[in-house]
Amino acid sequence: MDISESTELEKRFPTGAAVTHAELEEEPYKVYARLRETEPVSWLPIHQMYYITRHDLCCDSLCNDKTFTVGFEHSTVLDIFGPHMMSVDGPDARRYKNAHRRLFMPGIITDTLEHLIKKNADQLIDGFAAAGRVELRKNFASRLPILTMLDLFGLPPTTEKKFRGWYDAFEGALANTLKDADVRARGKQAVEEFHIFLQNEIDRAKNSTPNSSLLSTLLHTPTEQRLSDTEIRHNALIVMFGGISTVEALILNAIFALSTHPDVFDNLRADLGLLPKVIEETVRWLGPVQSAHRYVAQDTVVAGVDLPKGSIISCALAGANHDPEVFENPERFDIDRDQGKHIGFATGPHLCLGMHLARAEGRIALERLITRLEGFTIDPQQPAKPFGAEFRQPPALHTVWASNHR
Incomplete structure (x- = not known):
């Protein structure tokens, strides 16, 4: 796009042109509200893409994988991770997802993973329960999903620190x-190291007795359905990254939401059966993933705005989940609202494969923290604030509880 085209777009979309990166990191919901009211499809020059903030428009776009595709040359996730289920469309995307789908079904998660998630959560809590306080991100929320991913893939827990660095x-x-070129280079180097590590594990698993792990399942499927080693490695990257980032943020965001809504927290302590509602409203109210990017594969029009082929759109999941046309009083954290309409896990062909696992991890994590640590909440002396334009969570979460613990 040349300078004259960019200038013309900025004139046409003044609200979008005024948005800064700092605003999106610090107060994205205010930005999305302004855009939704005045420019539901807007051009943001800071990111050189169109932002869509209305719920109906986001849903329509995410469900139309003929016009709006994930596989595009300048896709960051494709650049860093290579081709995988979230960076290709059509038959390959379905083939990749189908190969993984069984182990991400709710019943399989209950039977094979929930007891391991509980065990890992309790072991982590054992390490700080007597202290009466802990920074939760470093000591729990970032560690639990890594341990879950290691269990899921059948990898040794001793590799936790290595996975954290990657x-x-x-x-x-x-x-x-x-x-930033240096940031990209570090990401690419980590991907290269991961591929070497996982190929060694693949070679080992090929010569081992089949088991219920994801890696073994992928390797011992019928030949005509089996993914290549390269495909397994590429898809493992997105499964692991999504499985760690979403759950870490979900745990932290849920504790933030509850601690800033003490009446809801009190009700939850009295009835842990409310946990599924808390998890679902957290995903809507303060979603870990704020947006989903798509490539415009053919000239099209959305809400009266021409989107030329080759453009990039950002479907603002967070903006859609705060659309007052769909959610009454959307800024309110309300676990009793109709929760079936949020798109915090996206929608359409690229609906999050691991959403049931994320829900289970979030639910079990909160249940163990609340059950074992009496009065568990955010430290009032060290308040937290969520941050991030793409992935959103408190950078740190200092928590306290009474000396009594189980």
Whole structure:
């Protein structure tokens, strides 16, 4: 796009042109509200893409994978991770997802993973329960999903620290909207190291007795359905990254929401059966993933705005989930609202494969923290604030509880 075209778009979309990156990181819901009211399809020059903030328009776009595709040359996730189920469309995307789908079904998660999630959560809590306080991100929320991913893939827990380092590099590279070359290079280096590590594990698993792990399941499927080693490695990257980032943020965001809504927290302590509602409203109210990017594969029009082929759109999941046309009083954290309409896990062909696992991890994590740590809440002396334009959560979450613990 040349300068004259960009200038013309800025004139046509003054609300979008005024948005800064800092605003999106600090107060995205205010930005999305302004855009939704005045320019529901808007051009944001800071990111050189169109933002869609209305619920109906986001849903329509995400469900139309002929016009709006995930596989495009300048896709950050494709650049960093290569081709996988979330960066290709059509038959390959379905083939990749179908190969993984069985182990992400609710019944399978209940039978094979929930007891391991509970065990890992309790072991982590054992490490800080007597202290009466802990920074939750570093000591619990970031560790639990890594341990779950290691269990899911059948990898040794001793590799947790290595995975943490890779994950941090992945996260930086995927959230690199300002195109920092050093951040990208660190992400690419981490991907290369991950491929070497996982290929060694694949070779080992090929010569081992089949088991219920995801890696073994992928390797021992019928030949005509089996993914290649390269396909397994590429898809493992997105499964692991999504499985770690979403759950870490979900745990932290849920505790933030509850601690800033003490009446809801009190009701939950009295009835842990409310946990599924708390998890679902957290995904709507303060979603871990704020947006989903798509490539415009053919000239089209959305809400009267021409979107030329080759453009990039950002479907603002967070904006859609605060659309007052769909959610009454959307800024309110309300676990009793109709929760079936949020798109915090996206929608359409690329609906999050791991959403049931994320829900289970979030539910079990909160249940163990609340059950074992009496009066567990955010430290009032160290308040937290969520941050991030692409992935959103408190950067740190200091928590306290009474000396009594189980």
